[in-house]
Amino acid sequence: MNVLQIKDLSKAYGHIKAVSNLNLNIEAGQIYGILGPNGSGKTTTLGMITGILQSDSGSYTWFENQHQNPLKRIGTILETPNFFPYLNADENLEIVRHIKGAENKNFDEILTSVNLINRRKSKFSSYSLGMKQRLAIAATLVGDPDVLIFDEPTNGLDPQGIADVRKTLTDIAASGRTVILASHILDEVEKICTHVAIIKYGELLATGSVGSILSSDKTVEVAATNEAALENWLRANPKINSVSKDGFFFTCMVQEDFEVEEMSRALGHIQIFPTHLVVKKKKLEEEFLQIISKAN
Ligand SMILES: Nc1ncnc2c1ncn2[C@@H]1O[C@H](COP(=O)(O)OP(=O)(O)OP(=O)(O)O)[C@@H](O)[C@H]1O
Ligand SMILES: [Mg+2]
Missing domain, CATH: 3.30.70.100 (Alpha-Beta Plaits)
Incomplete structure (x- = not known):
């Protein structure tokens, strides 16, 4: 099934073309990397497809238009509420669940998948940066979304934190969900993603499977x-x-x-x-x- 189709999507800020005529197709189960250097239009693209930013022209279609409210089936860190420092992981996730109006309280499963189960009763303020980032990923999983969108999820983390977040993302993808990941790190996309779109100055340079594009012999x-x-x-x-x-x-x-x-x-x-x-x-x-x- 086609999860996201982007057609000729464009957005400019004054004379800066942040995204120009972008075309992408993302299929169910793919781990799709949007790879480009700083300022290439990754965040702007994610903002448009999640309805946070208005595009100038072009269109995008979620789930082949089969769902009335597609954004409810998408989890993204862009929309994660700030966590309360004096509350623990369970309490913070409970608040997220309320905001999302989600029924399922599968926090055990979620906290296991982001490897925070042992620290679930510690206050958020006592978490390391990597743990905070993993709780943010946990929050995206509340409500069992079909698609997860992450913008540079390993930014600012140390090597161990990066490895933990990468493992969490591949575990999430192994559960059958579609993952869209923006990154400026070639190695990260090569390690995590199945498919990639390379963009620069808002323009698409290449798309395809990671094997065919990045690791070609x-x-x-x-x-x-x-x-x-x-x-x-x-x-x-x-x-x-x-x-x-x-x-x-x-x-x-x-x-x-x-x-x-x-x-x-x-x-x-x-x-x-x-x-x-x-x-x-x-x-x-x-x-x-x-x-x-x-x-x-
Ligand atoms: N609110 C804004 N006002 C003006 N220009 C903007 C705004 N947001 C983004 N831009 C410009 O649009 C272009 C694309 O920015 P964007 O943040 O989408 O890139 P990015 O690929 O996410 O970069 P990074 O890797 O640094 O996060 C850049 O030239 C940026 O300066
Ligand atoms: Mg960005």
Whole structure:
């Protein structure tokens, strides 16, 4: 089922185009990362799809329009009320439950999933930053939403806190819910998400499964006059994972330690001289890292 369809969504602040003509499709069960450097329009996008911000143009559709009040089926940290410092986790969640008008008091299950069950009776004011963040995630789970939206949930946490929050998010996703996560950290999206949209300056750069976009193998294109001999050599090479024919050249997915120079030399030894040889390396990842480094 399609959980969220975004069509040509745009918003500008004066002359700054925060989001421009964004198109996205999010399917049930995906952990969808919206990845982009600071100021790329992630928070603005989340604000629009949760009805907090008005868009200038374009549209979005939740759950294929099958629910009258779709926002009731979405949990987001954007709308989390401030917690009361002198109340414990259970008491704070009870207040959240009242605000949301939720029936189910499954706090045991919720606090277990965010790993706060042992500290449920401690006051909020005694929590570490990571624990506070996990209680915020717990609050999004009240009312059993189908979709959870998080904006940079690991910001400001130490490595242990980051690891705990990431584990919590993957556990939540394993329960079958759809998760939408905005992040500027490539590694985080790579570790947690199944799908990703990369944006910069409010524009979509690429979308797809994380495997196809971020971790794509290094590939080599090669052609030679003696095609059959070349193909035999390619298929017999243990550092080449796959070989396919694309027009006049072969496309090979190769391992990280594959050396093109070594290949040229080996082919020369058996009288095969490439007429075409191109190496393509994790293009988007490099491009994304460049964007990030420019932004900082
Ligand atoms: N209320 C506002 N008034 C004016 N400009 C804004 C406002 N909110 C956002 N912007 C601008 O819109 C652009 C996108 O901002 P947004 O907060 O959506 O980016 P982001 O990807 O969430 O960034 P970050 O990683 O820093 O959270 C930025 O150029 C920002 O300065
Ligand atoms: Mg933001």
